[in-house]
Amino acid sequence: MIEVERLSKSFGERMLWRDITLTVGRGEMLALTGPSGSGKSTLLNCLGLLDRPSSGVIRHEGKDITRFGKREARLFRRDTLGYLFQGYALIENATIEENLEVAVKPRRALRGKVDASFTEALQRVGLAGRHRDTVHRLSGGEQQRVALARLIVQQPKLVLADEPTAALDRDNTVMVLESLRDMTRAGCTVVIATHDDTVRDACDNVFDVGAPLEAKLS
Numbered sequence: 001m002i003e004v005e006r007l008s009k010s011f012g013e014r015m016l017w018r019d020i021t022l023t024v025g026r027g028e029m030l031a032l033t034g035p036s037g038s039g040k041s042t043l044l045n046c047l048g049l050l051d052r053p054s055s056g057v058i059r060h061e062g063k064d065i066t067r068f069g070k071r072e073a074r075l076f077r078r079d080t081l082g083y084l085f086q087g088y089a090l091i092e093n094a095t096i097e098e099n100l101e102v103a104v105k106p107r108r109a110l111r112g113k114v115d116a117s118f119t120e121a122l123q124r125v126g127l128a129g130r131h132r133d134t135v136h137r138l139s140g141g142e143q144q145r146v147a148l149a150r151l152i153v154q155q156p157k158l159v160l161a162d163e164p165t166a167a168l169d170r171d172n173t174v175m176v177l178e179s180l181r182d183m184t185r186a187g188c189t190v191v192i193a194t195h196d197d198t199v200r201d202a203c204d205n206v207f208d209v210g211a212p213l214e215a216k217l218s
């Protein structure tokens with residue numbers, strides 16, 4: 001569960017958003033909407049400890065993550081967070097399989113379940129049998145699906161997704177949404193910044209980052 005309380009962000013004189021308060025429960029999927037430049041990505045970055053809010057509190061499972069020191073923040077990113085960001089953050093010169101290996105925690109690797117989980121994840125995203133393809137040879141949409149497979153293998157507790165369907169056609173958009181929904185069924189909390197109405201409609205709640213305070217949550 002993630003709880004955001006009276007969160008504000010300014011860049012110099014410019015107040016991007018003010019007093020955001022919202023809760024996303026375990027197993028819930030929240031859409032962050034709002035016009036371009038309203039601060040959706042910045043809010044996701046604050047949730048993922050890639051940026052700092054100017055004021056307010058973010059709690060994950062009751063812990064104020066904005067007060068984490070370097071070590072706690074590193075462990076939180078490694079053990080709790082999963083990102084699905086623009087640019088995918090894949091290793092371009094490596095194979096799909098090598099990109100998935102990065103996400104696997106060592107203790108799971110030891111149990112020898114890795115191959116099966118890779119095969120299952122690649123099947124889920126429509127890339128079955130493509131383990132050995134090099135990432136830079138893939139299309140934008142395929143790379144986006146590798147990033148999703150990496151998330152499925154990683155099994156994070158909190159997923160932050162920034163326009164996860166931007167490079168995808170309708171079938172693949174549905175596939176991404178179904179995969180994220182599968183993850184929520186396993187207890188994962190998902191927050192998605194999106195302009196896509198299909199994505200917004202598939203979420204449990206919508207938070208409009210650009211709306212006046214009284215009209216934000218619907």
Ligand SMILES: Nc1ncnc2c1ncn2[C@@H]1O[C@H](COP(=O)(O)OP(=O)(O)OP(=O)(O)O)[C@@H](O)[C@H]1O
Nearest residue numbers: 011016034035036037038039040041042043193195
């Ligand atoms: N480090 C920074 N310093 C100054 N301004 C910044 C910084 N980071 C973001 N901004 C500004 O904050 C605003 C919000 O950016 P952000 O990317 O969060 O919006 P967004 O709602 O995700 O937009 P889009 O839908 O176009 O992706 C933009 O005007 C951006 O230029």
